[in-house]
Amino acid sequence: MRISRRHPISLRAVDGREIVVHNRVGPVKLVVVTTERPSTRVSRLREKQRTDRAGLDDLLDSTPLATVALIRDGHPVAFPTGFARVGDELVIHGSTGSPWMRALGAGAQAAVSVTALDGVMVARSGFESSFHYRSATLFGAFNVVPDAEKNRYLEALTDAFIPGRVAELRSSTTRELAASLALRLPIGADNWSLKVSAGWPEDAESDVAGGAWAGVVPLTVSYGTPQRAPDCDPAIPVPASVQGMAGPLRNVAPPLR
């Protein structure tokens, strides 16, 4: 599409689609940025889609790692960050100086991906082999947690990552709070999708008859033995919060204080 006095952009031509404009130095691709959310209907292996909120919460409460995608200068970017589900909100935090956090705080549309890799599915063909996983994507715009609530949200994050730690620590300082940006994304009725792959390989009868082994090799993320920092006096006992970090990884935030 050539943009000129004779060919102005019309909404019909650009809505929801990419367009290419030409000028003297060549083509430039434009894309319409809508505030409409992408479909939350799973497009492949639809039978794996789950719509129960309990299933979503189960995933979000099992790992602190989210990957946040947004558009910056017309290019998709993605960054990993720690998060916690606090009730009906997905909460992240970072430095007030982070360009990506600032873009999100300014209302950039985001896609947040959280995945638990639960196992390797070993089928009787390469084609049928895959993974056990639980995977959620949440869409929308974050909003900035107001100053009056910031401390409560940051404490919820700390206690999700290290359960019980807040009670063992000094309070955050005014300076620390001022340097932190907390953002929350509402978990609504229709802004997320959840896909769960579980069960057994579904090999064709001919492959089952072929006699190859089939099954699943589970994958688990586990806490290991706590390592004391070199500058931490050996006389200081390992606190209850750290002693509690054993077994499979968890990420359960307490209710806001």
Next chain:
Amino acid sequence: MRISRRHPISLRAVDGREIVVHNRVGPVKLVVVTTERPSTRVSRLREKQRTDRAGLDDLLDSTPLATVALIRDGHPVAFPTGFARVGDELVIHGSTGSPWMRALGAGAQAAVSVTALDGVMVARSGFESSFHYRSATLFGAFNVVPDAEKNRYLEALTDAFIPGRVAELRSSTTRELAASLALRLPIGADNWSLKVSAGWPEDAESDVAGGAWAGVVPLTVSYGTPQRAPDCDPAIPVPASVQGMAGPLRNVAPPLR
């Protein structure tokens, strides 16, 4: 910016920035989609940036989980997928019917995020507490693996996920190959960034003197005990490939055959 016969778009006005066009029904935000890559310079905690390719390979060879971000209909989307590093390429595969795979195959710009969560850093304040991680983002456009090479790439993926499995299996059928799309992203000199957080908490002296415990709780992803599928004859021994899946998760692809 109003688009009309009197105010056509000029490249100077839109390059690398968002613009808003108005028509009769209201404003529409446009953003320029450049083929220029985002900066690979880490913007926060720059001292954690690593530029050695060996460090990147070490991360990519440790987990099969990548999160791929792209722009669809003007919105950022993200999806998790299995991947393998095959030499200087990051390879993914999926169904020829997957809309996202097709968009990538058609040249959509992508950001690929791979993260290993290596531990929880327990500092003497919530502010200094964080995670041990290794995180890479790769930028660019995937290209479609040609039919003549597809089988070799798919086999490399299978052998990365389940080392040695290809030799134990029948070959892929023509129908299976036709249903699969393999995509590769070049790992170049300047299209990736790597950020590594390791080491110990860096608490202020006053916090060290406060006597709180500090250290790191490691996180490890491990293979568990293989689970035989219900339709797998108990007389069939667990194959060498599955027996080899023990200890920490790995994702090392063999050289292409």
